[in-house]
Amino acid sequence: MSEYVLEVDGLQKAFRVGAGEVVACNNVSFTIPPGGSMGLVGESGSGKSTIARMLVGLETPDAGTIHVRGRQLGLQERGRAARLRRAKEIQMVFQDPYGSLDRRLTVAQCLDQAMRLHGVSGSARVAALLDQVGLLAKHGDSKPHQLSGGQRQRVAIARCLAIEPSVMVLDEAVSALDVSVQAQILALLNEIRASSGIALLFVSHDLAVVSEVTDDVLVMYRGSILEQGPTGRVLNAPESSYTKLLISSMPGPGWDPADVLERRAAFEAKVGV
């Protein structure tokens, strides 16, 4: 049995664009242990979402393997059964839970449906799931539009937990929330991974958020990993000049967009882009 919940090896994906191609993911490998959390950072277009989408089967890799708890996923398999098998192992939370929740269903119906679809028994678990994500029993009767953004994101997390996956992929899952709600959701995610052993892959452009919820981080640039290591080390003492640029580009006191653009242009001139 593998010591890792998730093992990604040599993942590769290019998209045809006109007559050329964009390499969105170039030989990406990483592992996450039980209860571990990996951050995936990098500027827009660096390939973060492509990796997340390949993990949940929304994109098919050109090459590479993904193992969950030692079992290899069939990356080329298509069809409903294959989709369900993969969803049982890896669940994804999106930035906009409103778009991913069925507006016609109450929260309780949504959780119940997820469990039935994946053959997880017990509609009695609905109350426990609501409690686990910090929602009240009465929220079970609400429809998505009757909830706040933070509450909807809790529902999306509860729906993942209902399926009892091994891995949760969170793609900019707290980016649309205000900072106090962000903090609550991040605390919830840390609680979940500690208590359940679920592995998290946390995709975000926000380095402060990543430092709250991950043990390790991958820094992506144009589809490749430029730096990886413990989050504290990478963010406090980055080795790659791109990571340094990314950190110094984060908005804060004295932030100057013109300066950011200038330093980015200097970086690209140096690496010959």
Ligand SMILES: Nc1ncnc2c1ncn2[C@@H]1O[C@H](COP(=O)(O)OP(=O)(O)OP(=O)(O)O)[C@@H](O)[C@H]1O
């Ligand atoms: N379906 C597609 N067809 C063509 N090109 C694509 C497709 N999906 C992604 N790309 C390209 O692949 C590269 C990586 O995109 P991706 O969305 O993975 O980046 P990202 O780091 O998640 O960006 P963002 O933070 O803006 O979401 C980009 O150059 C993008 O234009």
